[in-house]
Amino acid sequence: MNRSFELRAGKRPWPIVAAACIVAVLIACLGAASVVIYGGVYDIAADTPHSQPVYWLLQKVRQYSIAARAHDDVPNDLGEAKRIASGAGQYAEMCSGCHLAPGIKRTEVSRGLYPRAPELRRGSALTPAEEFWVVKHGIKMTGMPAWGVTHDDELLWDVVAFLRKMPELTAEQYKALVESAPTHDEMMQKMDMGHGHRSEQASHR
Numbered sequence: 363m364n365r366s367f368e369l370r371a372g373k374r375p376w377p378i379v380a381a382a383c384i385v386a387v388l389i390a391c392l393g394a395a396s397v398v399i400y401g402g403v404y405d406i407a408a409d410t411p412h413s414q415p416v417y418w419l420l421q422k423v424r425q426y427s428i429a430a431r432a433h434d435d436v437p438n439d440l441g442e443a444k445r446i447a448s449g450a451g452q453y454a455e456m457c458s459g460c461h462l463a464p465g466i467k468r469t470e471v472s473r474g475l476y477p478r479a480p481e482l483r484r485g486s487a488l489t490p491a492e493e494f495w496v497v498k499h500g501i502k503m504t505g506m507p508a509w510g511v512t513h514d515d516e517l518l519w520d521v522v523a524f525l526r527k528m529p530e531l532t533a534e535q536y537k538a539l540v541e542s543a544p545t546h547d548e549m550m551q552k553m554d555m556g557h558g559h560r561s562e563q564a565s566h567r
């Protein structure tokens with residue numbers, strides 16, 4: 363009448379069978395993952411594109427990771443000429459080598475990057491808060507640096523202000539704007555001295 367009787371009678375102990383199956387599947391998965399990792403199966407070369415499923419996965423991880431973290435208050439004055447000029451100067455110096463700009467032809471760095479650095483003069487699907495987050499924190503394993511390590515938030519919002527403006531600019535307007543910008547050294551000096559209280563004007567998005 364007890365358990366051993368049931369076994370003898372041919373009744374299978376289903377919970378044990380199920381557990382054994384799960385363990386077997388896990389061991390098989392771990393084995394397969396080990397072969398892929400330690401066997402050097404995945405081609406990490408930047409001149410070989412990801413397979414479609416890996417590309418899809420990375421896109422989704424990036425999209426939702428940025429959306430979940432981009433919570434900074436967006437300053438009200440992103441349209442201010444001073445901000446845009448400061449951002450243009452920084453962009454020309456720090457970003458255009460990878461992301462290009464109006465009138466700038468593809469560079470050797472931009473041609474070799476994978477994933478490619480998007481041409482930001484064509485605009486972006488990101489919100490200003492998301493752009494700020496990406497510029498500040500960078501993106502792992504892509505070549506996109508974390509500019510927040512060396513620049514304060516005010517300077518990075520200037521860059522975002524410029525990013526929003528860039529799609530409207532001709533090559534000549536871009537050149538003039540960059541020439542009107544303070545030099546990189548001047549901007550870094552201003553950062554070291556501390557900015558005004560512009561962040562007090564921030565609004566919640």
Ligand code: HEC
Nearest residue numbers: 456457460477478479486487493496497501504505506521
């Ligand atoms: C060394 C090359 C490199 C430099 C320099 C660089 N980036 Fe990037 N950036 C990238 C790459 C590559 C990506 C794409 C990452 C990806 O696909 O996940 C990227 C992505 C971005 C994105 C996200 C765009 C989108 O629509 O998804 C923004 C915004 C951005 N960069 C802004 C900047 C700014 C602003 C600077 C300068 C302060 C800069 N980047 C400097 C390589 C660079």
